[in-house]
Amino acid sequence: MILWELFQTFFLMGFVSFGGGYAMLPIIEKAVTEYGWMSAEHMTNMIAIAGMSPGPVAANSAILIGYSAAGISGAVVSAMAILLPSLILVITVAAFFIKLHHNPVVERMFYGLKPLVTSLIIYAAIKFALANNLITLDISFRSISLVIIFGLSLFALFKLRWNPVYVIALSGLVGIALYS
Amino acid sequence: MKVKAHNRLLFQIFWSFFKISPVTFGGGFAMIPLIIKEIVEKRKWLTNDDITDVIALSQTVPGAVAVNSATFIGQRIGGIRGALAAMIGVSLPTFLIVLALGASYYYVQDNPKLEAAFISIRATIVAIIVFAGIKIAKTAIFDKTTFFIMVVGVPVLFFIHPIVAILLGAITGLVVTSIKTKLGYQIDLKKDKEVDPTIDPDYYMGAGI
Structure with a gap:
């Protein structure tokens, strides 16, 4: 049952959702491949729309993956699945007055958790680069221009400090000019 | 009468976050000044210090900072039902916007221009992931x-x-x-110097949120 698969995936993801949406891409990628919800290209398109929309990237991705896999009911189930852990955890923490901030045990866990979140994002970058033919042995106009677009996007984000939303929009225009 | 007043409070919590929610572009920290304006200055439900506490706490709990902080604030004002009202309030607008974008994508997905645009956008998404990685590495690796x-x-x-x-x-x-x-x-x-995300929201952009 596809709705159950969606619920399970995003409910579990909600409990380990540290470091923002892009660190959660390996979990999404794994579920999408395992359950065969959609192609890698389609998944990347959904992540792009999630990144362009207001709201948390992880929740937006869940909504769009759910929508692509099972329509509106998929979107609703995925959104509830990813929000439920936040609700449960926040109410638990608040009810028991658990002081998580500056808690030594939490800080020691984060000492190992944060570098691992970095690994997750690096892993996601490798996986998505491979899936979208950014790392390839095939030398063609398409593959070379994509590497240049990748480099220019990174430059715009990092050196020019552009908002990612604008970078995506401009990249779309470049794509229309080059590939249509 | 008491039930009626409580329901009105729940609706006010919902509505406050419903209005703030669409501003959370690219990161929950963009929401902080608006939360302070709405929750502290206008409604006077909480103080500035409460908000600082909540934001700090929200980062240690898994999940998006925007959703977690709204839920914490809702809980403080109106208990469990307040938490739920705030969470639905903060999530519903972005849910509808994302769903509308997703639906319009399907409506025009066979358009060759859109397909061409997404070939390039997919390369940019990889760049955004790398960017997120570099940003988070700056605080994680020391x-x-x-x-x-x-x-x-x-x-x-x-x-x-x-x-x-x-x-x-x-x-x-x-x-x-x-x-x-x-x-x-x-x-x-931790790294010695912690940058206050309310001062430099860009610092946390890589966190995705």
Whole structure:
């Protein structure tokens, strides 16, 4: 049952959702491949729309993956699945007055958790680069221009400090000019 | 009468976050000034210090900072039902916007121009992921041990489930710090200077949120 698969995936993801949406891409990628919800290209398109929309990237991705896999009911189930852990955890923490901030045990866990979140994002970058033919042995106009677009996007984000939303929009225009 | 007043409070909580929600572009921290304006200055439900506490706490709980902080604030004002009202309030507008964008994508997906645009956008998304990685590395990697965990983590992820890897990361943090303490090493658990996200929201952009 596809709705159950969606619920399970995003409910579990909600409990380990540290470091923002892009660190959660390996979990999404794994579920999408395992359950065969959609192609890698389609998944990347959904992540792009999630990144362009207001709201948390992880929740937006869940909504769009759910929508692509099972329509509106998929979107609703995925959104509830990813929000439920936040609700449960926040109410638990608040009810028991658990002081998580500056808690030594939490800080020691984060000492190992944060570098691992970095690994997750690096892993996601490798996986998505491979899936979208950014790392390839095939030398063609398409593959070379994509590497240049990748480099220019990174430059715009990092050196020019552009908002990612604008970078995506401009990249779309470049794509229309080059590939249509 | 009491029930009626409580319901009105719940609706006010819902509505406050419903209005703030669409502003959370690219990061929950963009919401903070608006939360202060609405919750502290206008409604006078909480103080500035409460909000600072809530934001700090929201980052240690898994999930998006925007959703967590709204839920915490809702809980403080109106208990469990307040938490639920705030969570629905903060999530509903972005849910509808995302759904509308997703639906319009399907409506025009066979358009060759859109297909061409997405060929380029997919390369940009990889750049955004790399950018997010560099940003988070700046706070996560500050000594040899954290660097080592990051380097080992990448190949390990090709073999184990990411959720298992996250749990192992937390356990590694506990084990490594206790070994280091036993061996008599001085350990800093964080980078010395913590940047206040309310001052430099861009700092946290990479966190995705």
